[in-house]
Amino acid sequence: MQKIDLPRAYDPKAYEDAIYTEWENSGFFNPDNLAATGEPFAILMPPPNVTGVLHLGHALENTLMDSKARFERMLGKKVVIIPGTDHAALPTQARVENNLREAGMKNPRQELGREELLRQIREYADQSRSTILSQIRKMGTSCDWSRLAYTFDEPRSKIVNDVFVRMFNDGLIYRGYRVVNWSVLGQSTASDDEVEYVEQEATLYTFRYSANFPIPIATVLPETKLGDTAVAVHPDDARYNKYIGQTFTVDVGAEKSLKIHVLGDKSVDSAYGTGALGVTPAHSATDFEMYQQHPEIGLIPVIGADGKMTEQAGKSYAGLPVKQAREKFVTWLKDQGLLIKEEKITHNVAVSDRFKDEIWPIPMEQWFIDVNKQVPGKGRSLRVLMREAVTTGLGGDKPKKISVAPDRFTKSYLHWIDHLHDWCISRQIWWGHRIPVWTRGEEVYSGTTAPEGEGWKQDDDTLDTWFSSGMWTFSTLGWPDNADFKTFHPTAWMQMGYEIIYLWMARMILFSAYLLDDISFKQVYIHGILRDKDGRKFSKSMKNGIDPLEVIAEYGTDALRLSVIKGIAPGNDARFSYEKIKDSRNFINKLWNVSRYILSMEDKEVPTEPSFADRWILSRLQTVTKNVTKDFENDQFSRVAEQLYDFVWHELADWYLEAAKVAINPKVLRTVLETVLKLMHPVAPFVTEAIWKSMGHAGKDLLLVAEWPKADTKLIDAAAEEKFQKMQELIVHIRNIRAEYQVAAGNWVDVWAETDLGPEVTPVVEKLARVKLHTGMAAEENSIDALAGGVRLMIPLAGLMDVQREAERLSIQQAELIQQIESIKRRLSTEDYVKKAPPALIERDRSQLASKEEELKVVQEKITHVEKLSF
């Protein structure tokens, strides 16, 4: 045996960093160094937010996109993964401000001022960014670092401004006075998608505005009622519909009176509460819509951006925090005898997903993208374009259709599109792209730079962070003139978690459709989220987080990669546990040892003819190659991992390597190993590259760019597969029959098994018997004879079941067989079955029946035998 110079166990730490550096230095991460004839294939890395460090979800994403990219690269395509990060405007500023608050600062914006706070945020973001970039390297992602992008860098910012100006000039961006989601703590708006709902106990107050007002109403927010301008009732409600159209003047005890119009509106549920709805246009999005339909009712903002009551709420309320105003108003209602009922209910409170404070609907001037207006030159609205991109293709052009996998997410996307409101893109925070609009008196100018002349003032607001991420697929490629843009857009493949379909995917579709008249990517793969072993989300507060870097340090990157994609179904959440990582680590080690063994056999002589075992493994390898290729093409990553696991462990290692010990064929061993390494490289890049190198591949002959194997149908050998399978059955058969002889033969059993497999098989059976039937412990006593038509073995009795257990097992087996036989007989005597079922099926039944009857006979003989033994 050749000296083995590889360690007994694979140690990832000894290889990973060096291999990554070698890949990087090879230049093959950059598509410019790949064959120019290859089909372009671009994947844009979903840019991680610079709000912190990477977690397991990022490990999953990196594994998915990198596996896909490595597969496509080996197919010969011109592959690029463009890495990048997202400045994540509001989340990042929120994170830094929250940190400052925890450190004792009351109002960071006031205390630090714009410049200093921005400096601190930038510092935090830069640090987070560099951590993230090194983590991406650790995960083995084969991205082209020369194309690194950042949503807030110079080229990206320029594109953001260009696009804004263009949309502004096209009339798609407008400034409007609307009710928006306002976070008092964050001092900024939030889009609908940035609002979470938390269930809370609250008091529902039922009251009348005044004694002369005929309709009672109910509310959990009494203080906002100081801004009511109408009451809406269902037009068919006999109790109230006589008042529709009337206007009442009511005194609400705040040194002012309110004019309340009574409106008829079909959306009012007359069965809920009092059956009437107090309309507060300024502090409810739905009431605001009602106001837009009936502008005559007016709008009275009573809560200000500072979370306190405004002057318009009345003198005695102005300046009060809302909670105090609520108490004051309720007390007043009680004193006036207007409060009819108080009851505890649970309801959903809107909360900012970043600042965690309660969201108040407040009317304000904000910037919006109009999703319903016709896009100049296209004759269709953005909403329609966003719909077309996943249904008919843009403008009915089929190649301009995005395929979403799994398809069910298309449905929820369309559902969302149908309920889409204009997108509020302005934020009142400082970290982000400043809105490129300048005003001077009544003049408004939008441009990429400040207009000429004195007295212009730039808008103070910044853009929603998704405004810039929505351009990611083309801003990274250097739209509009860069060669990359022409080569790689639309990008080939995209992946994301289902939780950002609306936030991100929708916005990418929007911008590409509007600006490029194209889709942003051809395929999108939606994945679920990783949960802990009990199905809970990973979160800081639960302290159940798993740090990918720690996993990598202990188990290696390949083990991490395998464990995150094993057992995931597209779009479904998956559970993640240390058991999975260990299992993957063990498998990586198995592959390592398989390779180590194969490499130690390199100097063995080559037999003149491949054995039936050689032909078997080569044949199986073709099937596996075919299936793995297909699964990669269809993004069935989990199945890729499973198939390779089964093949390497349970076919190659468990059967072939043992069988091959009889007649070692280094050439076949090497072919099989090389193919396996190629097939596994996309999911386990490091260990495969390490083995590849120790096979003598050097310099630029990297597995990274090795050619993907093609299944060779000439090597598919049904005869060899059948022979091998029969041999496996023979081993099982021998194991089963030895029980009959155990007493008769003492410590050793002399087993005779008939077979028509021929003399070639005999030595293999003997070899396998050592492993599978525990004959190895006394090999010299083991004897085997290759007799005509059979195999004769001496097998030790250690480890056999006791007679009683065997008897029980046999009687169960007998009962099952009888049942099965009867069921087949019953089926075969069904007229319809015989008439309608495919003939092959009936044939199968017949032969099965025969073999089962045969089996039953054997079992019954055994039972007789065991019964004798038990005396």
Place this chain on the structure above:
RNA sequence: GGGCACGUAGCUCACUUGGUUAGAGCGCCACAUUGACAUUGUGGAGGUAACAAGUUCGAAUCUUGUCGUGCCCACCA
């Protein structure tokens, strides 16, 4: 309230167009052990496929209903 999923072994999950005896990993039990690998090997136990009805020669798979679980959206006056 509207929508989308799901319910398969103790646990986590597969089963690609309905067709042999529903599979795998973990866990459990028994056995083995200087040979590439204890990060190992060989076996075993364990399932009325949530329940019910229907379609079919045949259903885990298709239809309907019931029960249960998860998620998304809307609303919560």
